[in-house]
Amino acid sequence: MDRLERSLLETPVIEKEGYHYFVHPISDGVPTLKPALLREIVVRIIRAADVENVDKIVTPAAMGIHISTGVSMMTDVPLVVVRKREYGLDGEVSLQQVTGYSESEMFINDVHAGDRVLVIDDVLSTGGTLDAIVGALDSIGADIVDIVAVIEKVGGGNEMADREESVTSLVRVEMVDGEVTIVE
Incomplete structure (x- = not known):
């Protein structure tokens, strides 16, 4: 089992208003993000995505920044942060x-129109953030080469499911009885 999966199985889970929420360094910035975990994620994104055919990496603030910065540094592809x-x-x-x-x-x-972009996000849950970003990139005329989410939460509505563009996720999880489980 890779570090990412192991870290998700060991992550704290809190309950807020009946909803079980995992607290993870990739999605929340706490607990401490260890360099080895971030390095593993960056390498997995580079292997999973079509980084050789992109002009820019696009990521939403704030929790996509650390991941996308690592990918940008390793590939020399410029980074655009959606603010x-x-x-x-x-x-x-x-x-x-x-x-x-x-x-x-x-x-x-x-x-700009014609830019070939890789979109990276930390978590795909409802798909609302990625759906809005993809819609805006489409309106600009950018070419979305690939979309990667580090963690995908399954079991909820996902607005990206109705889009032509597909999202590659590094790991899929769901909450079962207040615990994180890995979905194969």
Whole structure:
């Protein structure tokens, strides 16, 4: 079993309003993110994604940044962070992010028609964040070469399921009786 799967099986689980939520260094920044785990994830993304045919990596703030930075450093592919702050730069595109627990406006800068992009996110749960980003990239005219989520939570609604683009996940999990289980 790889570090990522092992770390998910050992991660703390908290209950909030009847919902069991795992707390993991990749998705939450706590407990401590060990370099070996991040390195494993970066290598697995590079092996899983079509990084040789992309011009830019696109990731949402905040928890995709550390993962995508590692991939960018290892591949020399520039990184674009989708931010929750408007800058007003030329070509800035806004999008509405709606997840199972929040709603916010986000902004993409420096992605242009014809750019070939790899989208990386930490967790695919409801698909709301990725769906909004993919929709905005489509409206820009970017070519989405690949989409990778480190962790995919199964068992809930996934807005990406109805999209033409597919998401590659490194590991699929579900909560069973208040514990994380790996889904094969």
